Amino acid sequence: MTEVQVASRVPLDDYASLLGTGEIDELRALAKPLRGRSAQMVNSTAVGGGVAEILNRLVPLTEELDIKIRWDVMTGGNDFFEVTKAFHNALHGGPYHSRSEDFDIFLAYNEQNRARMAFDAEFTVIHDPQPAALVDARNDRSGHWIWRCHIDLSHPNSEVWNFLERFVSRYDGAIFSSPEFSRQLPFPQYLFYPSIDPLSEKNRDLDPEFIALVLSRFQIDPLRPILTQISRFDRLKDPVGVIRAYRIVKRYFDCQLVLAGGGAADDPEGAGVLNDVRREAHGDPDIYVLELPTWAPLEVNALQRASTIVIQKSLREGFGLTVAEALWKKKPVVASAVGGIPVQVIHKHTGMLAHSIEGTAYQIRFLLSHPEIAAKLGENGHQHVKENFLITQNLKNYLVLFLTLAGS
Amino acid sequence: MKTAETPFDFYAVAHVTRIGNQVAGTLAELLAGLEHCSDASIFHHTYQTLGTHHFLTEGFSNDFAQWVLASANRSELAEQLAVLDIRDYLSIAGLRSDLRRVVADYCAAQPELARQTALERFYFCEDVEVLVPLGFTARTLEEFRHGLERLSHASFYFHFISSRLRLHLQTNDFSLWLMTSLGLDTLANSINRIDIYTNTLDSARAKMLRLIDRERRKA
Numbered sequence: 001m002t003e004v005q006v007a008s009r010v011p012l013d014d015y016a017s018l019l020g021t022g023e024i025d026e027l028r029a030l031a032k033p034l035r036g037r038s039a040q041m042v043n044s045t046a047v048g049g050g051v052a053e054i055l056n057r058l059v060p061l062t063e064e065l066d067i068k069i070r071w072d073v074m075t076g077g078n079d080f081f082e083v084t085k086a087f088h089n090a091l092h093g094g095p096y097h098s099r100s101e102d103f104d105i106f107l108a109y110n111e112q113n114r115a116r117m118a119f120d121a122e123f124t125v126i127h128d129p130q131p132a133a134l135v136d137a138r139n140d141r142s143g144h145w146i147w148r149c150h151i152d153l154s155h156p157n158s159e160v161w162n163f164l165e166r167f168v169s170r171y172d173g174a175i176f177s178s179p180e181f182s183r184q185l186p187f188p189q190y191l192f193y194p195s196i197d198p199l200s201e202k203n204r205d206l207d208p209e210f211i212a213l214v215l216s217r218f219q220i221d222p223l224r225p226i227l228t229q230i231s232r233f234d235r236l237k238d239p240v241g242v243i244r245a246y247r248i249v250k251r252y253f254d255c256q257l258v259l260a261g262g263g264a265a266d267d268p269e270g271a272g273v274l275n276d277v278r279r280e281a282h283g284d285p286d287i288y289v290l291e292l293p294t295w296a297p298l299e300v301n302a303l304q305r306a307s308t309i310v311i312q313k314s315l316r317e318g319f320g321l322t323v324a325e326a327l328w329k330k331k332p333v334v335a336s337a338v339g340g341i342p343v344q345v346i347h348k349h350t351g352m353l354a355h356s357i358e359g360t361a362y363q364i365r366f367l368l369s370h371p372e373i374a375a376k377l378g379e380n381g382h383q384h385v386k387e388n389f390l391i392t393q394n395l396k397n398y399l400v401l402f403l404t405l406a407g408s
Numbered sequence: 409m410k411t412a413e414t415p416f417d418f419y420a421v422a423h424v425t426r427i428g429n430q431v432a433g434t435l436a437e438l439l440a441g442l443e444h445c446s447d448a449s450i451f452h453h454t455y456q457t458l459g460t461h462h463f464l465t466e467g468f469s470n471d472f473a474q475w476v477l478a479s480a481n482r483s484e485l486a487e488q489l490a491v492l493d494i495r496d497y498l499s500i501a502g503l504r505s506d507l508r509r510v511v512a513d514y515c516a517a518q519p520e521l522a523r524q525t526a527l528e529r530f531y532f533c534e535d536v537e538v539l540v541p542l543g544f545t546a547r548t549l550e551e552f553r554h555g556l557e558r559l560s561h562a563s564f565y566f567h568f569i570s571s572r573l574r575l576h577l578q579t580n581d582f583s584l585w586l587m588t589s590l591g592l593d594t595l596a597n598s599i600n601r602i603d604i605y606t607n608t609l610d611s612a613r614a615k616m617l618r619l620i621d622r623e624r625r626k627a
Contacts, residue, residue: 007616020560021558022557022558022559022560022561022563022564023561025447025542025559026420026422026542026560026562026563029420029540029541029542029543030420030422030538030540032540033540176427177426179531179533180529180531182427182531184429188426189426189427190424190425190426190536191424191425191426191427191533192424192577257418262485283481286512294452337527337528342528346461346464346468346474346478346532349461349464349468349477350464380463380464383463383608384461384463387460387461387462387463388460397424399422399538400422400423400424400538402538404424404538
């Protein structure tokens with residue numbers, strides 16, 4: 001277990017220009033009764049992935065409110081992370097081939113981390129299944145322990161869930177990203193939406209010259225409509241389905257498609273999907289398959305901002321924060337009605353939902369034909385993100401939860 | 409400028425959502441949920457959701473209506489649910505009774521549709537509310553205006569809309585204080601008439617500030 005020291009800090013007051021001073025005053029007022037009290041966040045990675053991205057911002061903002069917060073990352077070998085990846089897929093409802101040693105490996109690494117670490121905070125938040133068994137460190141009922149589950153547990157593999165539930169049921173509460181991800185558990189379950197940081201490199205405003213430069217670097221035509229899906233090359237993101245939807249749209253509109261994502265080089269499954277995508281796209285000069293580095297926030301930001309329509313045609317999804325990123329940039333979004341996406345895309349209000357390749361194509365055609373409606377959806381979407389999916393709202397949720405737990 | 413004896417205390421209000429155990433997959437199950445869910449759940453899906461979706465000034469009223477429209481695909485019932493105006497109610501019991509009546513009448517008239525499975529399920533949730541003083545108060549209209557400008561959306565909504573349930577009156581915290589502490593009945597009534605369904609919270613606040621400025625010019 002290692003403590004993470006966050007390098008970059010954005011002062012809370014910097015958010016006032018986007019949100020108004022009232023929101024910042026409110027955060028300070030809510031934090032006042034919690035001053036000097038302690039909280040601990042534990043997850044399994046300091047970089048890469050949505051949870052680390054959120055904690056990198058959330059932890060310094062909480063510190064600024066005079067709450068003693070530390071962020072610890074559990075350590076593990078390849079064998080541990082292979083097991084937890086298999087668990088992750090199984091909890092999402094994917095196939096799982098049981099191996100008896102999986103559970104032993106999982107417990108051994110949790111035990112190792114538990115032995116190295118002190119758990120003496122008043123509020124301990126354990127993120128996701130990997131460190132869930134650290135609750136063994138709780139040897140009395142002091143302090144409040146919360147399990148923050150970022151994944152979709154609506155159809156979990158029963159063997160994996162039954163194993164994890166032994167640990168999860170010993171917490172004081174759980175947090176899920178959507179009501180449908182929750183389980184029957186013997187304590188209160190809360191709904192926190194994941195969040196984006198409007199001041200991060202991935203979401204902050206960009207100079208138009210920089211956006212033009214990025215388009216030019218990838219040889220994308222800025223004068224014709226650009227349809228974009230940003231996601232890992234993962235079958236559950238259905239990039240091949242996106243290409244098929246684009247081909248239907250292409251019969252009516254002279255448009256381009258950008259499929260951009262990272263991480264394929266390190267992921268054998270991702271490399272296979274990337275090959276399938278390239279095969280499907282073969283021969284069409286208006287399809288841009290961009291394999292970005294794992295961390296390319298400015299390029300992602302520029303591609304989203306340059307897009308006419310952003311697509312998220314996932315087959316399964318945890319929450320799909322790329323949707324919130326696009327909505328924040330006032331982009332019309334066409335997305336699948338799966339996972340946490342319908343929370344972000346309120347059909348016909350903040351974007352368009354679809355259930356098939358043909359449906360996706362139809363909604364894209366509709367928006368390309370009605371740019372005024374597309375603009376209105378983008379505007380509403382921006383407001384929706386501002387109210388519900390920003391890091392400051394996430395911070396507020398934790399403050400309210402801590403106050404509620406302390407009061408109880 | 410008149411100074412009030414009793415100051416207006418500005419509060420910060422914040423909520424977290426607690427996921428309930430009730431779920432509806434049909435209109436009949438929605439009706440059962442409306443009968444048995446907590447008052448906090450009715451509040452969450454009507455008052456609270458209007459506050460967090462205030463920027464949707466067309467066609468969004470409450471979660472029940474939105475689910476009936478988008479998932480159960482029953483636009484006529486959705487319309488009947490959407491037109492229930494939360495400002496007409498002084499208690500959750502009254503609002504629950506009307507929501508239940510509208511859905512029950514529809515289910516009785518269309519029993520087959522009542523049993524049809526919706527596209528997505530409806531999850532009954534409720535709010536856990538925390539209220540803390542913001543640390544500033546107002547005794548004059550000028551101070552009140554200044555405080556109003558500084559409120560977050562949630563706190564503005566708390567004082568302007570959900571206060572009705574607390575007060576059990578057809579008014580709001582702002583209007584009540586302006587009337588009882590500063591004697592500004594006309595201003596109080598004008599503020600109370602601002603339509604929250606066709607305004608965003610920002611535009612409602614802007615109208616309020618304009619009304620206050622007009623009052624200050626008169627003084």
